[in-house]
Amino acid sequence: MSSNPQLLTRLKYEMDLFKKDPPPGVQVWNANGERVDSLEASIIGPDETPYEHGIFKLTITLPTRYPFEPPDIKYVTRIYHPNVDDQGRICLDTLKMPPQGSWGPAHNLSTTLTTIRLLMAHPNPDDPLMKEITEQYRNNHQLFIKTAKEFTKKYAIDSQQQQTVNKKQTNENEKNTSTSSTTSTTSTTESIDSDTPNKKRNRDDDEEEQVEKEKEETLEKGSFKHQKTNNDPEETKEEEPEEEQEEEDVWE
Known part of the structure; x- marks a missing residue:
């Protein structure tokens, strides 16, 4: 992948963006110096949410045609959330190609990870991945908050x-x-x-x-x-x- 000059140029541009204007609560780094298409990230749980104080790790895999195709981003740290399944896959329009989603080359890793962090604070029960968690989020919100906090304490806080x-x-x-x-x-x-x-x-x-x-x-x-x-x-x-x-x- 290091032989792909377009991807190298694009990645350098985006990493410079992180240095000049780092998004709140988000960090990105290269997981393997030999593979520019493989990155890791961390998101700090937003304040006043069940994920507060937690540090959630994610993996980022960039496709060959990036940024014309969306990156594959998954949670490594377990999280109790209606839009994230047990494998860490995220249900988010930004990570899907049209017409199902809204990805376009104008997006970048900074804006995408910021959107994922925003999803942590504001789950979307209308487009869920986890049916049971979504029902709990809608019908027994206090229990959802309690369980999500327990997951955060167990998996996202050392x-x-x-x-x-x-x-x-x-x-x-x-x-x-x-x-x-x-x-x-x-x-x-x-x-x-x-x-x-x-x-x-x-x-x-x-x-x-x-x-x-x-x-x-x-x-x-x-x-x-x-x-x-x-x-x-x-x-x-x-x-x-x-x-x-x-x-x-x-x-x-």
Whole structure:
């Protein structure tokens, strides 16, 4: 195959594309230096999918007439997916010639592997390879998610990766716990702060009530004193006639 100049030129062009503009979560390399038509690739499972944290290996075989014919791409790593069978074959329009598919020379390995990764995040139950998995995907989605995660953990994550995943999950749990604790503390503080004005208001009301009471007592005392003062002249007036009578007696 190394004697095919067109394939060599095309492959060099595409590998340069990977270096200049690498697609997210995708890597490609030459599996055998003597065979340019045989490549290997890896796809990192998309986030927030059952395949998250998994690294899925694939093989790529380029036909002689590539890019006028699609590459043969298969999963090596087992994956629980409606559009991938037990042999790793992928049901995807991009990998089929017209009229059944949409392959054309404008496609390349970068766009094709990106489409395969997108299929991992968004399975197509209308064009399945695995009937039972497809029915589960449609009718019991939670069980599908659970089983797909188990496959990913078993076949697509090695021990070192699993340690990294566990550490990441532990950090996320600690972060969530810290956030929850902070929220609880804030709520308690807000509750205390909200009670403080009420307590202050009650204290002010008590002080005002005490002041009013003191005012009333003062007014009562003042009224009593004023009443007593007004009564003194009357007592004096009642005594005056007696003094006059005494004076008359003396003159007599």
